[in-house]
Amino acid sequence: MHRRSSLIPMLIIGALFFIFGFVTWLNGSLIPFLKEICSLNEFEALFVTFAFYIAYTVMALPMAFVLEKTGYKKGMALGLVVMAVGALLFIPAAQSAEFLVFLLALFTLGTGLTILQTASNPYIVLIGPIESAAMRISIMGLINKSAGVLAPLVFTALILADIQPDPSLLAHELIKPYAIMAAILAALALFVYFSSLPEIEFEEDPYDDENIFGFPRVVLGAVALFFYVGIEVIAGDTIGLYAQSIGMENATALTSYTMFFMVIGYIIGAVAIPKFLTQEKALTLSALFGIILLFGVAFSSTSDTSFSEILWGWSGVMLLPNSLLFVALLGLANALVWPTIWPLALEDLGKHTAKGSALLIMSIAGGALLPLAFGKTAQLTHNMQEAYLLGIICYAVILMYALKWHKMKGWRG
Template sequence: MKAPASKNIVPLMIICIVFFVFGFATWINAILIPYFKIACELTNFQSYLVTFAFYISYLVISVPSSFLLEKVGFKKGMMIGFWIMAAGAFVFIPAAMTRSYSLFLIGLFIIGIGLAILQTAANPYVTILGPADRAAQRISFMGICNKTAGIIAPLLLAAVIIKPSDSQLFKDIQLMSEVQKGHTLDMLISRVIAPYLVVGCILTLLGFLIRYSPLPEIDKLQKEENPDVTGHTKIFHFPHLILGAVAIFFHVGSQVIAIDTIIPYAQSMGMSITSAKVFPSYTLFATICGYLLGISLIPWCISQKTALRICAVLGLVLSILVIVSHYSVNMLGYQVDISLWFIVFLGFANSMIWAGIWPLALNGLGRYLKIGASLLIMGLCGNAILPLCYGFLADHYDLQKGYLVLLPCYFYIVFYAFYGYKIKKWNVLT
C-alpha cells in the first residue's frame, strides 16, 4: 500500500533540494565552456571536453554506485556523493592557480562522480514516493527545481567572473604580446577560485544535512511497493529498460547540446558573451514552461506517455528547423537568425521526455529497481559524448551544421515513445 501523501511531503521536499543542487552543478557548465575556451585558448572540440569530463563519470560510476548504496544505504550514499562533489569543486582552486585545463577536467570528473551517486539515489525516490500514474508529475516538479537552478547558475557565475568591460578585453587578447596575454589569461581564470570555494563549502555542509535528514531509506518503501519478479534472472532480460537507457542517452545529450552550445552559436551571429550569456536561461525557462504545462495536464487530461510522444515529435521538428532555417528576426531586442530561437524552443520540447521515459523504463522491475535506475543513470554519459560530436561537426563544417547530431537523437526517442517501451522480449521480431 502506498504511504499516505502527507508522509511523502517532507521526503519529496528534501529531494527537491537535491535536484536543485543537480541543476546548479550541471547547468553552470553553460558558462564554463565559452569562458574556458577564451581563458585556456581552446577549439570548439576541446571546449566541449568540459561536458565530456563531467558526464563520462556517469558511465564509470553508475553501476558501482548502486553497490555503494546497497552497502551503506541511500542517505549515507547521498552524503558521500555531496562530499565527492565538494572535493571536485576544491580541485578548481589549484587548477585556476596553474591555469591547467587538464586539472579543471579532473575536477569536473570528480564532481560528476558525486553527482552520479546522488542521481542514482534520488531518482528512484521520485518514482516510488507516490502513485505510479503521477510519476511524471512528480518528476516534473523535480525538473522545475533542477531547471530553476540552471537558470540561476550560469547567470550567477557570469556575474562573478565576467565584467561589463570584458567584451573589449576578449577582443584585445589576440593583439597582446605573449607575456601580456599570459598575465591577462591568468587573471581571467583566477576569477573562478572564489565561487568554487564557496560551492565546495556548501556541498560539504549539505552532505551533513542529508545524512541526518528525515528522508526514509528506500529499501523499506521498495519492499512494500515492489514484489519479486519471476522469470528474470538478469537485468538485461528487460528490453524496455535497456532501450530506455539508450533513450536517456540520446535525450540528455540533445538537451545539453541545446543549452551548452547556444552561447557560442549566438556569438557566431556577432553577439558578445556578455549578451549571449542569457540564452541558456531562456532555454531552461522554456523547459520550466513545459514542466508546468505537464503538471497541470497530467494525468487528468493527457497521460505521461502521450506527453512523451508529443515532446519527442516536437523535438524532431524543431531540430530540423534549427538546421535548415536562415532568416533574421528581431525578438526581445536581439537581431539574430531564427534558428537560435528554435534552439531555445527545444527547451520546451525536452521538458517531458525525461519524465516520460523513467516510469516506462522502470515499470515492472521489482527487486531490480536499484540496478535498473543505475543503468538509466549510465545513459547520462550521452551528455559526455554527443556534445563532442557536435564540437567535431562545428569545427569541420560550421556551428549550425553541428546540430545535425540532434536528428538521430530525436528519431530514436520517437521510436521509444511509440514502440520501444512495449518490447518485453528481445526476440519480439522473430
C-alpha cells in the same frame, strides 16, 4: 517500496534537484569561458561536457553497489561530499589555468552527481503512484531547470563582472564562487545525513533471479536516454558557442534561455500529466516537436529576430536571432523526455530498481559523446548551424521508445 507521499522527502529531494541543476548547467557558461582562458577550439571546449558526463558512465554501476550497501539516504549524503571535493578542485585548476585540471574537477563533480542521480530519481518514481511519477519528476525538473536558468546569470554576473585582460587572472575569478559552492555542498551533506528522509523499502517481487538486461524496457530506455541527454546538452551547452560564432555578446548567459523553456515544459508536465496527457503521449509529442525545431535551427536566419520579437519583444529581454531562438526552444521539446522515460523504464522492477537506475544513469554518457560529435561536425563542415540536424537521430530514437520499445515485456516482443 511502500509508496507513501510525504512533503518533507519531496522538499529535501527538491533541494537536491536544485543543486543538480545549478552545478550541471554551469557548464554552458564554462564552455565559452574556458575556451577563452585556455585558448581552445570549439571541439576542445566541448571536452567540458565530456569530462562531466562520462563520469556517469564510468561510475554508475559502482555507485549502484555503493547504494545497495549504504542505502539511498546515506548514498545521497556521500554524493554531496564527493561534489564538494570536485568544487574544491576548481581552486588549483583556476590557479594553474590548466585545462586538464579543470577536466579532473568536472569529472569529480560528475561522480558525485552520479551517486545523487542514481538514488534520487528512483526515489521520486517510487514515493507515490507510478501513474503520476512523471508529474512528480516534472516538479523536480521544474526546480532543477529553474536553477539552470539562474546558474548562467549568476556566473556571468560574478565571474565576468570584473573583466581581466590576462586570461590567468580571469581564471582566478573562479576561486571564490567554487569555494563557496564546496562549503554549501558539505553543509547539505550533513543536513541530508541527519534528516528524516525515509529509506526505500522494497517489497518481494517475482524477478529476484532476473538479470537486469532481461528487461528490454530498461535497456532500451537507457538507449533512448543516451540520445536524449545528448540533445539536451547540445541544446543547453552549445547555444553559447553558437552565439559566439555569429558574433553575439553575453554568450555565457544564453544557456538561461534554453533552461527557461525547459521550465515552461516542466510546468506543462506537472499540470497535464496524467490528467490530460499520458506519459507515453507526452513523450511522443516531445520527440516530434524536437524534430520540427531542429529544422528551424538549421534553416532559419542568424540575423532576423522576428520570432523573438513576437515572443517577448515587449519585455526588454535580449532578442535572439531566429536560429538561436529555435535552439533555446529545444528546451521546451526536451523537458518531458526524462520525466516520462524513467517511470516507463522502472515500472515493476522491485529489488532490481537500483541496478535499473544505474543503467539509466549510465546513459547520461550521451551528454559526453554526442556534443563532441556535434563539435567535430561543426568543425569539419565549418557550419555549426546545420550541425544541429544531427539531433534528428536523437529524437527518432526517443520516438521509437515512446511508440513501441517501452511496451516490450521481453526481447521477443
